[in-house]
Amino acid sequence: MTSREIQEELGVTRATADAIMRQLGKTRFPGGRRVYVHRQAVYRLVEESTVL
Numbered sequence: 001m002t003s004r005e006i007q008e009e010l011g012v013t014r015a016t017a018d019a020i021m022r023q024l025g026k027t028r029f030p031g032g033r034r035v036y037v038h039r040q041a042v043y044r045l046v047e048e049s050t051v052l
Contacts, residue, residue, distance in 0.1 A: 001036060002034055002035070003018055003021055003035075004017070006021070006042060010046070020037075020045060021037055023045055024042065024045060025041070
């Protein structure tokens, strides 16, 4: 997922999406400029960060 995809899928601001990405391991493909994180890692972080 890119930062924009996190924003759209979770309905969060750009700052929040960027903060989520900073907490996770990133993937950048050779020759590419975009940075990605794994969708499962995003949702795992959301679950771990949820306070009931």
